[in-house]
Amino acid sequence: xxxxxxxxxxxxxxxxxxxxxxxxxxxxxxxxxxxxxxxxxxxxxxxxxxxxxxxxxxxxxxxxxxxxxxxxxxxxxxxxxxxxxxxxxxxxxxxxxxxxxxxxxxxxxxxxxxxxxxxxxxxxxxxxxxxxxxxxxxxxxxxxxxxxxxxxxxxxxxxxxxxxxxxxxxxxxxxxxxxxxxxxxxxxxxxxxxxxxxxxxxxxxxxxxxxxxxxxxxxxxxxxxxxxxxxxxxxxxxxxxxxxxxxxxxxxxxxxxxxxxxxxxxxxxxxxxxxxxxxxxxxxxxxxxxxxxxxxxxxxxxxxxxxxxxxxxxxxxxxxxxxxxxxxxxxxxxxxxxxxxxxxxxxxxxxxxxxxxxxxxxxxxxxxxxxxxxxxxxx
Amino acid sequence: xxxxxxxxxxxxxxxxxxxxxxxxxxxxxxxxxxxxxxxxxxxxxxxxxxxxxxxxxxxxxxxxxxxxxxxxxxxxxxxxxxxxxxxxxxxxxxxxx
Numbered sequence: 001x002x003x004x005x006x007x008x009x010x011x012x013x014x015x016x017x018x019x020x021x022x023x024x025x026x027x028x029x030x031x032x033x034x035x036x037x038x039x040x041x042x043x044x045x046x047x048x049x050x051x052x053x054x055x056x057x058x059x060x061x062x063x064x065x066x067x068x069x070x071x072x073x074x075x076x077x078x079x080x081x082x083x084x085x086x087x088x089x090x091x092x093x094x095x096x097x098x099x100x101x102x103x104x105x106x107x108x109x110x111x112x113x114x115x116x117x118x119x120x121x122x123x124x125x126x127x128x129x130x131x132x133x134x135x136x137x138x139x140x141x142x143x144x145x146x147x148x149x150x151x152x153x154x155x156x157x158x159x160x161x162x163x164x165x166x167x168x169x170x171x172x173x174x175x176x177x178x179x180x181x182x183x184x185x186x187x188x189x190x191x192x193x194x195x196x197x198x199x200x201x202x203x204x205x206x207x208x209x210x211x212x213x214x215x216x217x218x219x220x221x222x223x224x225x226x227x228x229x230x231x232x233x234x235x236x237x238x239x240x241x242x243x244x245x246x247x248x249x250x251x252x253x254x255x256x257x258x259x260x261x262x263x264x265x266x267x268x269x270x271x272x273x274x275x276x277x278x279x280x281x282x283x284x285x286x287x288x289x290x291x292x293x294x295x296x297x298x299x300x301x302x303x304x305x306x307x308x309x310x311x312x313x314x315x316x317x318x319x320x321x322x323x324x325x326x327x328x329x330x331x332x333x334x335x336x337x338x339x340x341x342x343x344x345x346x347x348x349x350x351x352x353x354x355x356x357x358x359x360x361x362x363x364x365x366x367x368x369x370x371x372x373x374x375x376x377x378x379x
Numbered sequence: 380x381x382x383x384x385x386x387x388x389x390x391x392x393x394x395x396x397x398x399x400x401x402x403x404x405x406x407x408x409x410x411x412x413x414x415x416x417x418x419x420x421x422x423x424x425x426x427x428x429x430x431x432x433x434x435x436x437x438x439x440x441x442x443x444x445x446x447x448x449x450x451x452x453x454x455x456x457x458x459x460x461x462x463x464x465x466x467x468x469x470x471x472x473x474x475x476x
Contacts, residue, residue, distance in 0.1 A: 058389075058428075059439050059472050059475065060389075060428075060437065060439045060440055060469040060470065060472065061389065061390070061428035061429075061437070061440070061469075062427065062428060062431065062437060064427075077392070078424075079393060079423065079424035080423050080424055080426075080427050081427035081428075081432070084427075084432040085432050085433075086432075087432070087433065090433060091433070092431035092432055092433050092435070093431070093432065
């Protein structure tokens with residue numbers, strides 16, 4: 001039997017929601033890793049695993065990656081911090097913003113993106129993590145500027161067809177691409193506006209909030225910028241403005257339909273200075289033609305006096321044929337659609353401020369492969 | 380020379396459940412940093428929660444020697460006396476909820 005699980009990161013821990021494939025009623029349990037801010041979650045279903053990774057940050061004790069193989073019954077809390085900057089960098093980890101399992105043919109490879117902006121990689125399933133030197137030592141680093149959330153590397157997009165190619169996004173630094181497995185990185189921001197700088201189209205320094213890609217079209221990317229919506233049809237070499245028909249092109253969240261590569265979702269915010277939904281209406285906007293036009297999706301969402309905003313990783317999809325779309329708000333509400341955004345229901349209210357949401361379709365008849373235990377403190 | 384560390388509740392899972400750890404410090408006279416290095420050998424998981432990978436005490440952690448915060452007595456260079464009681468505390472960190 002297939003079930004849908006939502007992994008919900010909040011400023012106070014992880015919550016798991018579960019529903020049948022009909023997605024009519026959600027069971028909630030949590031918080032896990034209570035008290036810690038969870039800005040990144042990922043499900044790794046490769047090689048028979050059912051592993052969830054959480055980037056867990058304590059204001060007091062720092063940030064670590066914590067996995068669970070049993071949906072939170074036990075967490076494999078690392079004794080020693082598993083994501084650390086090398087001594088010669090002079091840098092110290094503040095937050096883990098993104099966890100990205102790698103390609104299916106590299107089941108032990110994952111990446112994570114962190115603040116201060118850097119990329120870490122594991123090739124042994126998460127036992128050891130190493131910083132990607134090519135980006136750590138990038139000559140642009142000294143001119144990257146932190147935003148309100150820090151200097152964060154928050155987006156990692158792998159090329160499903162080319163193991164050597166990857167894109168990352170940094171706020172504020174912009175989009176960078178490697179084509180040699182991370183040894184070298186090139187800024188790829190041509191056409192993306194930096195509203196907050198005197199030079200509006202610099203080589204780098206943009207505050208790109210999120211980029212998405214459909215796995216069937218690796219060379220096409222969509223970007224939600226700090227002001228601006230863009231599409232690239234040439235793997236990031238150039239970007240075209242696609243912000244026509246939206247009430248604001250400022251926002252954070254962006255996701256792509258699991259089966260329709262031209263269908264993208266965003267949730268606009270009024271402005272950088274007034275971070276609320278435009279006109280007090282909580283609206284998801286959808287394009288079904290790669291950005292040539294956008295439509296408002298409002299059925300079931302509050303259209304008066306709405307102040308919920310949605311962070312960059314708190315909008316996501318499941319992989320069912322009738323795609324589920326989900327988003328969580330800073331006000332602790334989680335909305336769900338089971339018809340690709342046509343209508344919405346409030347799945348749960350009253351959670352802590354939601355920072356990230358991931359959706360997984362699980363076949364509960366298939367037993368997960370249980371990994372060998374590692375030395376760790378169990379909580 | 381011997382010192383005593385008091386471990387706060389959230390860090391006890393990284394110290395085999397101990398609330399109090401007595402440590403022999405080889406360096407004489409030692410500084411706070413030397414005593415902490417000796418503690419890390421006994422409880423490496425505590426190290427990464429108390430100091431960053433650059434060896435600096437995290438901003439929302441306080442290390443007291445007796446009743447004095449080491450922030451006001453010279454930080455990791457603070458001299459330590461034999462028998463000192465060194466307590467690790469999470470800071471108040473108010474204003475963010």
